[in-house]
Amino acid sequence: MRILVAYASKHQSTAEIARAIGQTLEQFSNVSANVKEIDQLDYITGYDAVVLGSAVYEGNWRLSAANFLTLHAQELAQIPVWLFSSGPLGEGKTREIAQGWEFPAGLRVIAAQIKPHDIAIFRGKLDIGELNMFELAAAKKMDATPGDYREWEKIIQWAAQIGQALCEEGDRSLKKPNSTT
Numbered sequence: 469m470r471i472l473v474a475y476a477s478k479h480q481s482t483a484e485i486a487r488a489i490g491q492t493l494e495q496f497s498n499v500s501a502n503v504k505e506i507d508q509l510d511y512i513t514g515y516d517a518v519v520l521g522s523a524v525y526e527g528n529w530r531l532s533a534a535n536f537l538t539l540h541a542q543e544l545a546q547i548p549v550w551l552f553s554s555g556p557l558g559e560g561k562t563r564e565i566a567q568g569w570e571f572p573a574g575l576r577v578i579a580a581q582i583k584p585h586d587i588a589i590f591r592g593k594l595d596i597g598e599l600n601m602f603e604l605a606a607a608k609k610m611d612a613t614p615g616d617y618r619e620w621e622k623i624i625q626w627a628a629q630i631g632q633a634l635c636e637e638g639d640r641s642l643k644k645p646n647s648t649t
């Protein structure tokens with residue numbers, strides 16, 4: 469089974485999450501994971517499933533990820549898909565830090581068409597030294613707390629659930645959630 473793990477990242481912390489997901493998936497027999505930056509992808513033909521994730525900036529996915537999801541919605545609707553966002557900063561429960569934010573509002577209609585198996589949100593990382601002056605101003609305005617808050621155990625557990633789901637399908641054809649055919 470060929471799985472694409474596609475990501476959009478500005479400061480590489482989401483790239484590292486995508487790589488951890490890919491490495492976890494690779495541990496399942498019959499699963500081969502390709503981890504790719506979305507900018508380097510033109511098509512998704514030949515993949516049996518897709519995991520797609522983006523860093524969150526000012527309440528949105530990176531443009532490349534949002535465009536990719538929109539452009540490939542029809543193809544993605546045919547295969548199993550898992551989506552994730554990485555962003556909230558600080559200690560505590562991710563959803564509480566995110567203050568109810570779960571997924572970009574503007575992409576919900578597309579996601580509903582694609583019917584992903586799951587939409588996850590992971591805490592992110594902020595290194596002030598890596599920011600340009602505009603990002604720095606925006607980060608200050610939103611009172612962002614610098615630090616690496618990524619929860620590797622949670623990320624790996626999520627990826628393992630994906631691997632498990634793919635293996636359970638075995639050589640049966642992979643189905644979308646609620647698929648009746």
Ligand SMILES: Cc1cc2nc3c(=O)[nH]c(=O)nc-3n(C[C@H](O)[C@H](O)[C@H](O)COP(=O)(O)O)c2cc1C
Nearest residue numbers: 477478479480481482523524526527555556592593
């Ligand atoms: C300018 C700026 C805006 C951000 N906006 C949000 C936001 O709206 N929601 C959120 O959860 N995280 C936000 N973050 C945190 C980032 O999503 C987090 O640092 C993430 O891990 C960055 O991923 P990357 O290293 O892959 O680019 C913001 C960070 C910066 C610097």
